[in-house]
Amino acid sequence: MSAVDQCRISIPSDTAKGQEVQERIVGELERREYPPRDIFGMRLSLEEGIINAIKHGNRNDPQKSVHIEWYISDEKVRVEIEDEGAGFRPEDVPDPTLEENLERPSGRGIMLMKAFLTLVEYNDRGNRLVLEKIRGVDPPGHDD
């Protein structure tokens, strides 16, 4: 059993820096031998969450930062991603699976995160995202 890995860092609105954080967190999950499905879902969610924070939250403003905090134990990984933007209402994102939206090239990130993680939650302002995965536990409604 490994000690909890806990960290808080701030990165500029730069996707390469976001990738570095992603690698650090995923590396820690691999070291703790999380199941491949957990790692797949968390990597995908980190990519979606960090890109959203940089692109839609901070609007690629180099003066703004993204603050990322994580807690990783052998049983659970929790990551919080906060941008310095005005926030948004997740319920305003159109359902990408509706027939009329199927050909829209964007708006699928949140749906993917929810399909793979145990918890995906925004704060009221919509600029802070919480991602949580309990080891080996599929999200509610997952049917296999």
Place this chain on the structure above:
Amino acid sequence: MSTGQRRIDIEDVGEVTVARFVDKKILDEGNIQIIGNQLFGLVEEDGRMKIVLDFTNVEYLSSAALGKLITLDKKVKKARGKLRLCSIRPEIYEVFAITKLNKLFDIREDQEAALEGL
């Protein structure tokens, strides 16, 4: 990474263009931009009408990459061409299924099946 770097391998099988992704991870924005441009070039510059996208190497795919595939599909349809996807591993297929894009795309088991009757 150079912007001119080839992110897809192209092979001509008869009239069909088989485009195989080089990367294991189609995640980062810059990379996706390059891949998108190379794929769009197949239709818009080279005038290729029958395209098979081979996902053998792909282990990760983000929603931004899905966006590029949707745009490619539109371009191919506009040109009255045909696009098929193949050799998608189960986790990646799940990404298509969750987003219901398995209904939009013509997805085949492997390259042989994708080439059949195209």
